[in-house]
Amino acid sequence: xxxxxxxxxxxxxxxxxxxxxxxxxxxxxxxxxxxxxxxxxxxxxxxxxxxxxxxxxxxxxxxxxxxxxxxxxxxxxxxxxxxxxxxxxxxxxxxxxxxxxxxxxxxxxxxxxxxxxxxxxxxxxxxxxxxxxxxxxxxxxxxxxxxxxxxxxxxxxxxxxxxxxxxxxxxxxxxxxxxxxxxxxxxxxxxxxxxxxxxxxxxxxxxxxxxxxxxxxxxxxxxxxxxxxxxxxxxxxxxxxxxxxxxxxxxxxxxxxxxxxxxxxxxxxxxxxxxxxxxxxxxxxxxxxxxxxxxxxxxxxxxxxxx
Amino acid sequence: xxxxxxxxxxxxxxxxxxxxxxxxxxxxxxxxxxxxxxxxxxxxxxxxxxxxxxxxxxxxxxxxxxxxxxxxxxxxxxxxxxxxxxxxxxxxxxxxxxxxxxxxxxxxxxxxxxxxxxxxxxxxxxxxxxxxxxxxxxxxxxxxxxxxxxxxxxxxxxxxxxxxxxxxxxxxxxxxxxxxxxxxxxxxxxxxxxxxxxxxxxxxxxxxxxxxxxxxxxxxxxxxxxxxxxxxxxxxxxxxxxxxxxxxxxxxxxxxxxxxxxxxxxxxxxxxxxxxxxxxxxxxxxxxxxxxxxxxxxxxxxx
Numbered sequence: 001x002x003x004x005x006x007x008x009x010x011x012x013x014x015x016x017x018x019x020x021x022x023x024x025x026x027x028x029x030x031x032x033x034x035x036x037x038x039x040x041x042x043x044x045x046x047x048x049x050x051x052x053x054x055x056x057x058x059x060x061x062x063x064x065x066x067x068x069x070x071x072x073x074x075x076x077x078x079x080x081x082x083x084x085x086x087x088x089x090x091x092x093x094x095x096x097x098x099x100x101x102x103x104x105x106x107x108x109x110x111x112x113x114x115x116x117x118x119x120x121x122x123x124x125x126x127x128x129x130x131x132x133x134x135x136x137x138x139x140x141x142x143x144x145x146x147x148x149x150x151x152x153x154x155x156x157x158x159x160x161x162x163x164x165x166x167x168x169x170x171x172x173x174x175x176x177x178x179x180x181x182x183x184x185x186x187x188x189x190x191x192x193x194x195x196x197x198x199x200x201x202x203x204x205x206x207x208x209x210x211x212x213x214x215x216x217x218x219x220x221x222x223x224x225x226x227x228x229x230x231x232x233x234x235x236x237x238x239x240x241x242x243x244x245x246x247x248x249x250x251x252x253x254x255x256x257x258x259x260x261x262x263x264x265x266x267x268x269x270x271x272x273x274x275x276x277x278x279x280x281x282x283x284x285x286x287x288x289x290x291x292x293x294x295x296x297x298x299x300x301x302x303x304x305x306x307x
Numbered sequence: 308x309x310x311x312x313x314x315x316x317x318x319x320x321x322x323x324x325x326x327x328x329x330x331x332x333x334x335x336x337x338x339x340x341x342x343x344x345x346x347x348x349x350x351x352x353x354x355x356x357x358x359x360x361x362x363x364x365x366x367x368x369x370x371x372x373x374x375x376x377x378x379x380x381x382x383x384x385x386x387x388x389x390x391x392x393x394x395x396x397x398x399x400x401x402x403x404x405x406x407x408x409x410x411x412x413x414x415x416x417x418x419x420x421x422x423x424x425x426x427x428x429x430x431x432x433x434x435x436x437x438x439x440x441x442x443x444x445x446x447x448x449x450x451x452x453x454x455x456x457x458x459x460x461x462x463x464x465x466x467x468x469x470x471x472x473x474x475x476x477x478x479x480x481x482x483x484x485x486x487x488x489x490x491x492x493x494x495x496x497x498x499x500x501x502x503x504x505x506x507x508x509x510x511x512x513x514x515x516x517x518x519x520x521x522x523x524x525x526x527x528x529x530x531x532x533x534x535x536x537x538x539x540x541x542x543x544x545x546x547x548x549x550x551x552x553x554x555x556x557x558x559x560x561x562x563x564x565x566x567x568x569x570x571x572x573x574x575x576x577x578x579x580x581x582x583x584x585x586x587x588x589x590x591x592x593x594x595x596x597x598x599x600x601x602x603x604x605x606x607x608x609x610x
Contacts, residue, residue: 014451015450015451015454016454018451019451019454019455019456022455023460023463026460026463026464026467027463027467029467030467030468136592136595136596137588137592139591139595140539140543140587140588140591140592140595141584141587141588141591142543142546142547142550142563142566142587143547144546144547144550144566144567144570145566145570145580145584145587145588147570148570148573148580149573152573152574156574241456245456245457245458245459246458248458248551249547249550249551252550252551253570263459263462264462264551264553267462267463267466267467268466270467275459275463278459279456279459279460279463282456282459283454283455283456286453286454286455286456287454290453290454
């Protein structure tokens with residue numbers, strides 16, 4: 001188990017290196033540099049600025065310097081915001097994304113799991129068709145349609161919750177963005193749970209449990225629940241990373257100062273270091289959560305043993 | 308050379324005398340089963356109607372998608388002048404713009420899906436068929452690409468290399484082929500061990516012929532399923548890019564552009580959001596249902 005974890009961790013390093021190299025080359029292959037937009041700058045001063053950020057060096061030197069800095073956890077200075085490092089931008093923005101994403105994931109599980117289980121138990125009745133049809137709608141409607149409608153209903157008309165903004169950790173400011181972010185994931189969780197529950201309920205050992213007279217609620221909770229949750233575990237890995245990276249739209253609509261919006265602004269302003277830093281962070285999160293999902297899978301399912 | 312088999316045939320009793328049931332091909336069987344799925348049939352019909360309207364309406368309408376009418380700004384849906392969906396904030400007919408949006412969104416979905424299917428099928432089939440070290444290297448590459456943050460990458464591509472329609476197709480297609488490659492490889496591996504492939508090899512059919520005549524037709528079912536499910540995800544992704552201002556550029560439009568424009572004026576002119584949002588959701592919904600229906604009839608595991 002420990003050996004498996006270590007080998008997976010070791011395998012993650014080349015993956016991350018490739019992500020770093022790919023994004024680095026892509027950004028530097030793009031036409032135009034970070035200081036091209038400021039046309040008023042005389043060439044001599046521009047050359048000075050570029051020298052300050054080492055942009056005048058050959059590409060391999062810049063790459064080596066960048067790798068060296070990252071290995072000590074330094075993502076470099078932001079080109080766009082003077083006197084601010086990428087580390088500071090991430091440190092300020094990321095907790096907001098993590099908080100909203102965590103709340104969204106929790107909400108998706110709390111709403112999606114019961115719906116999926118009920119649909120599986122009442123298979124091919126309206127208890128199944130209606131929620132599953134709604135789930136399909138949840139998958140089909142983009143977040144940026146759901147979010148303004150939520151704002152219109154709960155903030156503008158009912159005045160229950162604020163329409164956006166960020167005032168530190170305040171539940172009333174988290175609910176709406178988290179709900180909007182969670183909507184498609186509720187649908188995914190419910191569909192996945194229904195599918196695996198139906199499969200588990202058809203297996204012989206459930207028939208056995210019923211035959212020996214185990215009451216139905218116990219059959220579900222004690223016998224069917226755990227194996228039915230297995231596919232969900234492997235879904236949660238990529239989903240967690242997806243929720244955190246997918247919050248760009250939510251941040252824009254609710255006016256949250258997260259890193260998603262900073263990333264898009266950075267890309268528009270050719271802020272190489274910020275874009276690279278955030279891309280690497282996202283890549284690391286994806287690798288980490290996939291690893292976490294695989295390890296918990298092996299802990300939960302006795303049939304899966306990694307060497 | 309052909310004498311011996313001919314004689315063997317003659318000795319068999321006439322086949323026509325036995326009243327065998329008419330054989331049905333996999334596809335005829337799948338079609339028949341799909342027809343029994345009412346949701347899938349309804350989805351297909353609705354999708355057909357939308358596609359038909361998207362082609363016909365901009366063609367016969369007296370309005371176009373780009374000429375402003377300054378006297379008719381933000382007109383709610385009305386029979387007056389045939390603006391049945393109303394007009395937008397520049398007085399342009401919303402019906403025509405929504406239909407153009409459907410055209411562009413479906414077109415992007417289709418092209419990006421074709422790109423991803425072509426790359427995915429070739430990559431997966433090659434890895435599965437060749438096997439060995441080539442297979443493990445190719446699949447390791449897919450594993451690594453799975454860890455590449457998809458959304459940031461497309462944003463970088465689009466921002467850095469300009470915002471033309473063609474690039475959006477390629478960018479989305481180039482990052483969404485991974486699923487198809489994995490599935491096709493798995494199918495190819497399991498098909499490669501089947502008896503009929505063995506038989507083809509034994510009777511001297513060449514490698515490329517086996518791929519074209521025996522592997523590809525058997526992969527087609529699974530590819531059709533995933534292609535149907537890739538189109539809606541691409542449409543949603545284009546909408547997402549358009550929302551960030553990185554997708555289709557004005558005055559050309561897409562459902563994503565219309566929805567994000569409408570969302571900003573939700574309080575005063577809700578129809579500007581709801582009408583395109585309904586079309587977007589309908590297209591995605593129908594394609595998802597159709598994909599699910601196709602999976603039920605074409606995926607051997609679902610039998």
